[in-house]
Amino acid sequence: VTRAGRREGARRKRARRRKRSHDFRAPLAALAIWIDVLRRDGDDPALRREALDAIDTCLELLMRAVRACERELAATSRSKSE
């Protein structure tokens, strides 16, 4: 493997890590903010419904990120064992 190849590999790894981190952090941040809305304005039926929908979507995005991570880990261990 050439030095340029190693550099490119490291760059890809960093980009992948950054994307994974983003996939988890973005819905987490939204989740935190909507829980705050719920705490403060949970009495308002319209806001409560909007907050619960948003929380549902955040959880779905987080589940998607978890599944993507699991797939990646499985692929890595497969390629290591080959």
Add this chain to the structure above:
Amino acid sequence: LLVDDHPLFRRGLASVLRDNPDVEVVAEVGDAAAARQLARANAFDIAIIDVLMPGVSGISLTQDLLDLRPHCRVLVLSIVDEPSLIVELLRLGATGFAHKLQPIDEIRDAIRSVLAGTRYIAPLLRTANIEAKLGRAARTARLTEREREIFELVIRGHRNRDIAERFAIARRTVETHRARIVRKLGARSIVAMRRMAAVHGDLGQ
């Protein structure tokens, strides 16, 4: 003005902010083009912007908003926590950098600080590294354009003679520039200048 391409987060933040009697959300948009358009037509005190948006970075948006509305304040609110990015945004004129995973009350404090014109960096991101970079950035910001050009060549090991030839100026003039650079940066040797350039980030790359 709220600018964030994640509608879930943006709407949630707008909801939270609407509870504050001293804050009015003028507009919330999901991309830089819409933000620029709004900034041309509307005055606002503070823009709360994300860094990672499709097509354009928060860096160029910060510049554009401050060009269009020089008196507005920019608070970057992001999930990114790379020190070099934080330093660059603050150097470009953003007043604060808050993290999306901070407690909401801290984000409110960040908005208040920035509105008051006080620099804000999220406590979890306020590292010695960032403070050092900002300190050095402030020093290198004092260099003139020519001094910055010469600084970059000096730290790459160019001799005075080469620099003089490159800019078609006298060697003596280069020496004068170097003396000024040393005085302004407080870096007495080339090694010290290189160290400064390395931590500063945008010079000498």
